[in-house]
Amino acid sequence: xxxxxxxxxxLAQGAAFLxxxxxxxPYYSLLLGQAELARVESFELVPLDSLGDDALVVPxxxxxAPTVSVEKxxxxxxxxxxxxxxxxxxxxxxxxxxPIEIGGGNGLAPLVSAxxxxxxxxxxxxxxxxxxxxxxxxxxxxxxxxxxxxxxxACGALTVIETxxxxxxxxxxxxxxxxxxxxxxxxxYPLTGRxxxxxAIGGSVSAAIAxxxxxxxxxxxxxxxxxxxxAALRDTSLYPYAGELFDGKIxxxxxxxxxGFSVGRVVIEGFGGSGRMELVFQNENLIARRDGxxxxxxxxxxxxxxxxxADSITTERLKYGQRVKIVGAAAPxxxxxxxxxxxxxxxxxxxxxxxxxxxxxxxxxxx
Amino acid sequence: MRIGVxxxxxxxxxxxxxxxxxxxxxxxxxxxxVSSGVAGAIRTVLGDAGVSPDRIGAVMIGTTHFTNALVQRxxxxxxxxxxxxxxxxxxxPPLTGWxxxxxxxxxxxxxxxxxxxxxxxxxxxxFDADKVRAAAVELKARGIGSxxxxxxxxxxxxxxxTRAAAIVREVYPDAAVTLSGAIGRIGFIERENAAILNAAxxxxxxxxxxxxxxxxxxxxxxxxxxxSQNDGTLISxxxxxxxxxxxxxxxxxxSMRGAAFLTGIEDAIVMDVGGTTTDIGVLAGGFPRESSxxxxxxxxxxxxxxxxxxxxxxxxGTRVRLDPAFYAADGFAPEALKxxxxxxxxxxxxxxxLFGGNTLTASDVAVAAGRAAFGARTNLPDFSAATLGAxxxxxxxxxxxxxxxxxxxxxxxxxxxxxxxxxxIGDALKGAARVIRPPHAAVANAVGAAIAQVGAQVExxxxxxxxxxxxxxxxxxxEVTARVIAAxxxxxxxxxxxxxxxxxxxxxxxxxxxxxxxVGDLAxxxxxxxxxxxxxxxH
Numbered sequence: 073x074x075x076x077x078x079x080x081x082x083l084a085q086g087a088a089f090l091x092x093x094x095x096x097x098p099y100y101s102l103l104l105g106q107a108e109l110a111r112v113e114s115f116e117l118v119p120l121d122s123l124g125d126d127a128l129v130v131p132x133x134x135x136x137a138p139t140v141s142v143e144k145x146x147x148x149x150x151x152x153x154x155x156x157x158x159x160x161x162x163x164x165x166x167x168x169x170x171p172i173e174i175g176g177g178n179g180l181a182p183l184v185s186a187x188x189x190x191x192x193x194x195x196x197x198x199x200x201x202x203x204x205x206x207x208x209x210x211x212x213x214x215x216x217x218x219x220x221x222x223x224x225x226a227c228g229a230l231t232v233i234e235t236x237x238x239x240x241x242x243x244x245x246x247x248x249x250x251x252x253x254x255x256x257x258x259x260x261y262p263l264t265g266r267x268x269x270x271x272a273i274g275g276s277v278s279a280a281i282a283x284x285x286x287x288x289x290x291x292x293x294x295x296x297x298x299x300x301x302x303a304a305l306r307d308t309s310l311y312p313y314a315g316e317l318f319d320g321k322i323x324x325x326x327x328x329x330x331x332g333f334s335v336g337r338v339v340i341e342g343f344g345g346s347g348r349m350e351l352v353f354q355n356e357n358l359i360a361r362r363d364g365x366x367x368x369x370x371x372x373x374x375x376x377x378x379x380x381x382a383d384s385i386t387t388e389r390l391k392y393g394q395r396v397k398i399v400g401a402a403a404p405x406x407x408x409x410x411x412x413x414x415x416x417x418x419x420x421x422x423x424x425x426x427x428x429x430x431x432x433x434x435x436x437x438x439x
Numbered sequence: 440m441r442i443g444v445x446x447x448x449x450x451x452x453x454x455x456x457x458x459x460x461x462x463x464x465x466x467x468x469x470x471x472x473v474s475s476g477v478a479g480a481i482r483t484v485l486g487d488a489g490v491s492p493d494r495i496g497a498v499m500i501g502t503t504h505f506t507n508a509l510v511q512r513x514x515x516x517x518x519x520x521x522x523x524x525x526x527x528x529x530x531x532p533p534l535t536g537w538x539x540x541x542x543x544x545x546x547x548x549x550x551x552x553x554x555x556x557x558x559x560x561x562x563x564x565x566f567d568a569d570k571v572r573a574a575a576v577e578l579k580a581r582g583i584g585s586x587x588x589x590x591x592x593x594x595x596x597x598x599x600x601t602r603a604a605a606i607v608r609e610v611y612p613d614a615a616v617t618l619s620g621a622i623g624r625i626g627f628i629e630r631e632n633a634a635i636l637n638a639a640x641x642x643x644x645x646x647x648x649x650x651x652x653x654x655x656x657x658x659x660x661x662x663x664x665x666x667s668q669n670d671g672t673l674i675s676x677x678x679x680x681x682x683x684x685x686x687x688x689x690x691x692x693x694s695m696r697g698a699a700f701l702t703g704i705e706d707a708i709v710m711d712v713g714g715t716t717t718d719i720g721v722l723a724g725g726f727p728r729e730s731s732x733x734x735x736x737x738x739x740x741x742x743x744x745x746x747x748x749x750x751x752x753x754x755x756g757t758r759v760r761l762d763p764a765f766y767a768a769d770g771f772a773p774e775a776l777k778x779x780x781x782x783x784x785x786x787x788x789x790x791x792x793l794f795g796g797n798t799l800t801a802s803d804v805a806v807a808a809g810r811a812a813f814g815a816r817t818n819l820p821d822f823s824a825a826t827l828g829a830x831x832x833x834x835x836x837x838x839x840x841x842x843x844x845x846x847x848x849x850x851x852x853x854x855x856x857x858x859x860x861x862x863x864i865g866d867a868l869k870g871a872a873r874v875i876r877p878p879h880a881a882v883a884n885a886v887g888a889a890i891a892q893v894g895a896q897v898e899x900x901x902x903x904x905x906x907x908x909x910x911x912x913x914x915x916x917x918e919v920t921a922r923v924i925a926a927x928x929x930x931x932x933x934x935x936x937x938x939x940x941x942x943x944x945x946x947x948x949x950x951x952x953x954x955x956x957x958v959g960d961l962a963x964x965x966x967x968x969x970x971x972x973x974x975x976x977x978h
Binding site for chain 1: 524525526527528529530531535536555557558559561563591592625626627628723728729730731733740744747840843844908935936937938939940942951
């Protein structure tokens with residue numbers, strides 16, 4: 073499949089939703105993608121099963137605090153420098169790249185990197201959404217190594233990271249990102265084609281495009297964009313349940329750049345003072361409580377959206393007074409396995425609540 | 440007493456108000472020199488009410504000049520763009536994502552210079568005074584006198600922008616310099632866009648504001664002049680000349696607030712029919728619904744808070760294309776009729792059939808159908824009832840679709856019909872529970888300008904380990920509320936519209952830059968619960 077200007081815009085819209093608030097600002101990634109489309113006709117997207125078993129496939133994306141990424145912009149040299157250096161480390165050319173996470177701007181960023189390198193993008197990612205930490209990727213859950221990994225920044229700094237375990241890799245990378253101003257580009261979890269086919273979350277890039285297209289078409293046709301969004305999510309087969317969790321106005325927002333993350337909470341009050349919802353986030357929205365009761369928790373998706381246009385509002389774009397709908401969706405099944413929940417479930421973020429699926433919490437599975 | 444003026448592309452409207460009472464109003468064609476039209480409109484309302492100029496306490500003007508200039512790519516300055524952030528940001532140079540024609544109009548006078556700050560307060564790169572100076576020398580040589588300066592994290596630390604501005608002014612004293620930190624918050628591209636747009640408007644703003652001031656001087660009005668800004672509050676004429684970009688969204692805000700005031704209805708869809716477009720907005724609790732996401736102005740993304748407006752191509756001057764053979768026919772195929780989107784605009788008084796011209800416009804159809812009465816009916820051709828019915832139905836369908844697109848709740852909404860062309864909105868619309876045409880509907884914009892709000896802002900750096908966040912927020916809310924009241928706002932109308940918090944991780948004591956903004960209605964304009972009497976349009 074070729075990704076043209078329209079599909080790129082749809083991808084930005086869909087990826088913004090799948091980011092669950094994180095993954096970086098999709099608009100700036102969209103601008104970079106559009107600028108690249110002035111040079112290349114379109115981006116090439118290939119299915120997982122087209123990869124040879126021994127191909128070299130590399131996930132990449134930006135690591136840091138989204139609140140920084142909207143103010144400190146890329147130099148444009150980061151991704152290519154990191155990919156080229158990995159080729160040198162491994163002594164062979166890269167055959168394809170994929171987003172480490174489909175959510176937010178990181179779902180789009182690899183398109184430009186791939187075009188610069190002259191390779192296709194794989195229709196898959198490592199998270200099926202966005203997560204704040206590198207070891208939350210499906211590749212770590214399935215026991216693959218993040219290294220060798222290359223981290224680059226706008227100032228030209230480049231670091232090759234070699235560690236035995238992926239948690240240490242995340243800590244080193246996070247520390248470097250802070251030292252480099254809070255945002256850096258990372259190439260990590262180099263995979264064989266076989267490993268990608270066995271473990272990556274397949275179809276997530278085309279799913280994001282389909283979700284974005286459904287919202288766009290609903291708007292063009294004057295239909296309810298939210299209804300279109302829920303239907304499109306269910307149609308992807310990756311996100312089997314979706315629906316509205318709350319509708320109201322943002323009345324409080326605490327957001328801080330801390331330890332290389334954007335952390336905080338946002339409080340939404342129902343119109344006419346009917347109920348409150350509180351979201352806690354670490355780059356991504358992690359848990360949603362309605363009047364004190366949990367209604368959605370990580371790894372299920374929780375996204376704040378403009379209640380009129382169904383545009384997803386990422387963490388760094390939240391503002392006091394915005395009128396929003398909070399929308400939830402079931403995470404891909406691979407993220408709900410016991411070994412995954414240990415690394416990406418509520419406990420991994422310090423919440424004491426045991427994980428309960430969003431469809432059970434909201435009675436969506438009673439249909 | 441106050442005078443509210445709305446200067447549109449087609450008409451200049453003025454109202455004279457004493458408290459809630461409208462003493463006089465007028466609608467006149469906008470003059471080519473702006474100033475004489477404004478003076479004429481103000482002179483008319485003063486004369487009609489028999490009020491002498493020295494009894495006027497304030498004049499508030501809302502204008503679409505700046506919006507129109509951006510939309511029409513007209514009367515804009517070429518801009519020198521200084522960005523202090525390199526090597527960061529070079530992937531997204533200034534004007535990225537701008538419409539090509541507008542970017543060309545602004546010109547490619549772009550300088551990517553080292554500088555800017557990191558989130559933790561360090562410098563991305565040291566400030567290079569020589570490079571800034573060289574850029575200023577070059578801009579002076581090219582005669583580019585409107586300059587926008589943007590540095591990374593300027594909303595947190597403005598000093599590099601300030602230093603760059605000082606060098607530019609030293610080299611090029613006549614230059615008009617816009618600093619991004621003065622008009623925008625975090626979000627580099629949007630803030631830089633706003634600074635560039637502002638710089639592009641500075642020449643026009645100086646001319647327009649001076650012409651407003653001249654109009655008041657000619658009339659012997661010594662009262663202060665205010666300009667409406669995007670959020671319904673006012674800025675001084677001097678501020679508007681320096682920051683015209685803050686006034687680009689005032690038109691829709693004024694018409695919606697004017698409609699709410701004239702009807703006493705706080706939740707409704709407002710349809711403001713002008714000469715070229717109908718602007719549809721939503722009132723929620725008496726305030727224009729804002730768009731949550733960034734707003735495009737003239738195709739450029741900014742992070743201003745603006746009313747969420749849908750504009751459709753139907754206004755009083757909209758061209759109606761139909762083969763004259765069908766004028767008296769019993770019917771015709773739908774595709775034979777084309778409505779807009781082009782309009783004769785301010786030339787309506789010359790081009791429309793009603794005024795002896797030869798272009799069939801929406802106004803001609805409305806008069807022929809008995810929906811309005813102005814101009815010379817005798818100039819109109821003979822239309823069959825079927826033809827008039829079909830064209831009228833097309834107008835209504837366009838309006839109904841717009842209502843449907845802007846509606847958020849199921850069920851029928853109340854529609855407030857205002858603007859000079861409000862006769863194009865029928866007495867019943869599908870999707871509308873009722874259509875209300877308040878008295879003075881045609882000058883709702885000018886009324887909105889006259890009842891403008893008072894705004895105030897408090898910004899402080901707070902150390903949360905000394906003062907808990909909740910305490911600091913409550914204190915600043917009280918402080919900003921007191922300031923709104925001190926500035927003339929009614930105590931029970933004050934509401935907090937913005938709370939912006941940026942943590943300053945490089946300062947000890949969990950410090951944050953906290954900004955709270957509030958607005959309130961002018962005291963003496965109590966909000967009444969009762970709706971104004973409904974006035975039905977004469978048929």
